[in-house]
Amino acid sequence: xxxxxxxxxxxxxxxxxxGMYGFFTRRNTLAILISIELILNAAxxxxxxxxxxxxxxxxxxxxxxxxxxISAAETAIAIAVMINIYRMLKNNYVDELDTLKW
Amino acid sequence: MDYSQFLNMAxxxxxxxxxxxxxxxxxxxxxxxxxxxxxLNTPLPVILLTVHTLLxxxxxxxxxxxxxxxxxxxxxxxxxxxxxLVVKAVLNVGTIIxxxxxxxxxxxxxxxxxxxxxYILTLFTLLGMYxxxxxxxxxxxxxxxxxxxxxxxxxxxxxxxxxxSAEAAAKYILTALFSSGLMLYGISLIYGTTGTxxxxxxxxxLADGSMVTLAALxxxxxxxxxxxxxxxxxxxxxxxYQGAPTAVTSYLSVISKGAAAFVLFVVLTKVFAPVIEQAxxxxxxxxxxxxxxxxxxxxxxxxxxxxxxxxxxxxAGYLVLGVMGATPQGLTAIVYYLLVYMAANLxxxxxISITEQRSGKILISDYDxxxxxxxxxxxxxxxxxxxxxxxxxFAGFFSKFFMFMAAFKAGFVVLVLIxxxxxxxxxxxxxxxxxxxYIKPNDNPIAPFKSDGYTRTGLALxxxxxxxxxxxxxxxxxxxxxxxxx
Numbered sequence: 001x002x003x004x005x006x007x008x009x010x011x012x013x014x015x016x017x018x019g020m021y022g023f024f025t026r027r028n029t030l031a032i033l034i035s036i037e038l039i040l041n042a043a044x045x046x047x048x049x050x051x052x053x054x055x056x057x058x059x060x061x062x063x064x065x066x067x068x069x070i071s072a073a074e075t076a077i078a079i080a081v082m083i084n085i086y087r088m089l090k091n092n093y094v095d096e097l098d099t100l101k102w
Numbered sequence: 103m104d105y106s107q108f109l110n111m112a113x114x115x116x117x118x119x120x121x122x123x124x125x126x127x128x129x130x131x132x133x134x135x136x137x138x139x140x141x142l143n144t145p146l147p148v149i150l151l152t153v154h155t156l157l158x159x160x161x162x163x164x165x166x167x168x169x170x171x172x173x174x175x176x177x178x179x180x181x182x183x184x185x186x187l188v189v190k191a192v193l194n195v196g197t198i199i200x201x202x203x204x205x206x207x208x209x210x211x212x213x214x215x216x217x218x219x220x221y222i223l224t225l226f227t228l229l230g231m232y233x234x235x236x237x238x239x240x241x242x243x244x245x246x247x248x249x250x251x252x253x254x255x256x257x258x259x260x261x262x263x264x265x266x267s268a269e270a271a272a273k274y275i276l277t278a279l280f281s282s283g284l285m286l287y288g289i290s291l292i293y294g295t296t297g298t299x300x301x302x303x304x305x306x307x308l309a310d311g312s313m314v315t316l317a318a319l320x321x322x323x324x325x326x327x328x329x330x331x332x333x334x335x336x337x338x339x340x341x342x343y344q345g346a347p348t349a350v351t352s353y354l355s356v357i358s359k360g361a362a363a364f365v366l367f368v369v370l371t372k373v374f375a376p377v378i379e380q381a382x383x384x385x386x387x388x389x390x391x392x393x394x395x396x397x398x399x400x401x402x403x404x405x406x407x408x409x410x411x412x413x414x415x416x417x418a419g420y421l422v423l424g425v426m427g428a429t430p431q432g433l434t435a436i437v438y439y440l441l442v443y444m445a446a447n448l449x450x451x452x453x454i455s456i457t458e459q460r461s462g463k464i465l466i467s468d469y470d471x472x473x474x475x476x477x478x479x480x481x482x483x484x485x486x487x488x489x490x491x492x493x494x495x496f497a498g499f500f501s502k503f504f505m506f507m508a509a510f511k512a513g514f515v516v517l518v519l520i521x522x523x524x525x526x527x528x529x530x531x532x533x534x535x536x537x538x539x540y541i542k543p544n545d546n547p548i549a550p551f552k553s554d555g556y557t558r559t560g561l562a563l564x565x566x567x568x569x570x571x572x573x574x575x576x577x578x579x580x581x582x583x584x585x586x587x588x
Contacts, residue, residue, distance in 0.1 A: 016287055023280055032276055039283035046290035055297040060290075063241055063299065067286055070248045074282075077255050078275045084259060084268045097269045100341040 008049035015042035029082050029092045033075065040071045110173030110182050113158045113190050114232050120150045121225045128218030144205045144556055147221045148198055155194040162187055162584075174238060178300055181238035184584040185433065189235055189364050192441050195563075196357050197228055199448045202560035204349035206459040220260065223253040224353060231361035235368075240289050240299040243365065244282075247329070250358060251278045257353070258346040270345025277328065277338040285325025291318040292373075301372040309376045319374055319381060323388075326369075329362035330418050333391040340399075343411035348458055351407055352451030355414045360440040363421045367436055371428045378428060385426055386517055392419030393524045400531045404466050406454055409531075410447070413490065416528060417443055423505050423521060427512025430585040435501075435508040437581050442489065442501035445567025449486035452560050453479050460551040471547035472539040479553070480539045482561055489568040491532040492525055497572035504578065 015038050022035030044064045051060025086092050108115065124147060131142045162184065174181045201221070208217045230249025237243035255278070259271030293299055295314050296307035308315050324335060331339040343351045374381055393416050400412035421443070424436035457479070458464050473480040489498035502525065506518050553561075571577055 012287075019283070029272065029276070033279075036276070036279045036283055039280070040286060043283065043286035043290045046287065047293060050290065050294040054294060057297075059299060060293055063244075063289075063293070066241060066245065070245065071279075073252055074248065074275070074279055077252055078272075078279065081255060081259050081268065081271045081275055084262065085265075085272055088265050088268060097272060099266055099269055100273075100344050 005053045012042040012045040107175040143217045159191045179239040179242045196444045199560045200353045202556045205556040226253045257350045266345040270342045274342045281328035288318040288321025340411040344408045348455040356444045389419045397527045432508040434582045434585040435504045439501040442497040446486045446489035449564030453483045456553045456557045461548045469538045470542040471544035475547045475550045487532045491529045500572040
């Protein structure tokens with residue numbers, strides 16, 4: 001069977017959709033963070049697949065490497081913020097984050 | 103390898119040098135050490151940043167041959183231009199004023215061992231904005247954007263014991279990650295259709311205007327609109343502004359917004375030029391909703407920082423007005439608007455900050471009778487608010503005028519009309535604060551206090567900007583001469 005670019009694009013589009021759905025429906029901040037990772041990885045799959053199957057050079061691979069490193073840094077600081085919240089509230093549900101509104 | 107290319111990125115290198123010096127100085131001079139002289143809390147960072155700013159603007163003042171500052175590094179990933187240098191200088195001045203704002207807050211005993219972190223984190227976000235402004239490639243742009251937003255989260259969560267601060271940081275980082283993830287997906291679509299990520303090479307390949315291109319455009323606008331806090335992407339703004347420490351809020355409200363607006367202009371003109379018609383349709387509605395919704399929400403606020411957040415969303419709508427049509431005149435209007443908005447907004451935040459430090463009060467109703475106890479500060483705040491609203495003798499009027507003129511010449515008459523109507527509405531809610539300070543009676547007003555020298559210096563700079571920038575007419579013409587060929 002010949003694996004074409006379509007397979008990768010469908011996979012990444014599904015991951016993007018699942019990530020967005022999770023971002024809006026999940027109530028646990030860590031689950032939201034996992035949903036965001038799905039979105040970021042969908043973009044990474046796109047870059048790698050486009051570079052492998054459609055384009056020449058290594059620009060897409062390099063971008064993937066950088067974006068993985070950056071998303072790791074972002075996740076680290078997001079988890080630091082959540083640990084800080086957990087210490088104050090003893091849970092990490094977004095429903096509890098309601099001091100600031102309107 | 104040709105090392106002389108690093109000379110083209112002199113502003114970045116000198117800012118990095120400033121950060122490293124502060125980093126080492128933090129080890130030895132912090133006030134919680136016995137040998138510490140407290141020089142780190144404000145004199146040293148301000149002096150270093152002033153020297154750095156002078157180095158930045160030197161090539162612009164020394165000779166009017168702008169070609170000397172045009173150059174590139176890393177094979178075109180980094181591009182420097184005269185206009186980028188002007189924007190960097192403006193951001194520098196803003197950061198200096200923010201540091202002057204932060205002095206009183208950092209002086210508290212419980213902040214003694216955290217002073218250095220504040221300066222270093224702030225300057226790292228500034229470095230990220232530098233790279234974002236000068237990007238010639240989507241990778242450099244993305245790294246700059248993240249370098250600007252990741253330390254910003256740490257800054258918002260700076261008050262470790264405050265639940266509001268932590269909550270604001272959580273809301274900021276989650277929405278920031280979401281929007282940057284969507285933007286990354288958009289960039290990957292651009293890469294898929296064109297095979298390159300250099301700004302000037304992408305444009306000719308996008309000419310077909312297919313669905314994929316439009317999807318990439320929308321996702322990109324979503325990502326950058328989050329940074330500028332335009333309306334469908336603005337929901338984090340009010341919470342982050344209210345929860346963050348005041349010195350951080352003032353930084354967030356002007357500096358990161360200005361850098362992102364400039365980048366938006368550059369990317370739209372360079373990369374999305376073939377689909378600029380569709381982009382204009384999008385921006386028409388984004389601007390209308392930004393200005394109108396923010397104005398409506400601002401009227402019903404009682405927390406002054408939250409009020410300023412909605413004011414900032416509305417001002418961001420005006421700022422993006424210059425993007426419409428993508429003319430050189432629009433670019434000049436953006437930079438000029440940014441400068442004027444910075445002077446007025448930072449002035450307001452200086453007064454909010456010093457009042458909060460001295461009395462702990464932050465609500466608009468607390469400001470009732472402010473004029474009777476602190477007449478000078480009340481008067482200066484009124485000047486800044488008038489400039490934000492765009493009342494004629496002050497700079498805010500001229501910046502709005504140039505912005506409207508640029509959009510009008512580009513043919514967006516209806517949009518200019520809607521923006522004009524909204525200026526009147528904004529005048530109403532800015533005057534609500536003036537009314538609270540001057541007219542409303544209060545049995546228990548904020549006690550009279552003396553502000554420190556740093557706050558006074560910052561206020562003097564802001565008021566000079568508010569009063570003089572509009573009147574000194576060559577200022578606009580000076581910026582205008584750099585706005586070509588972008």
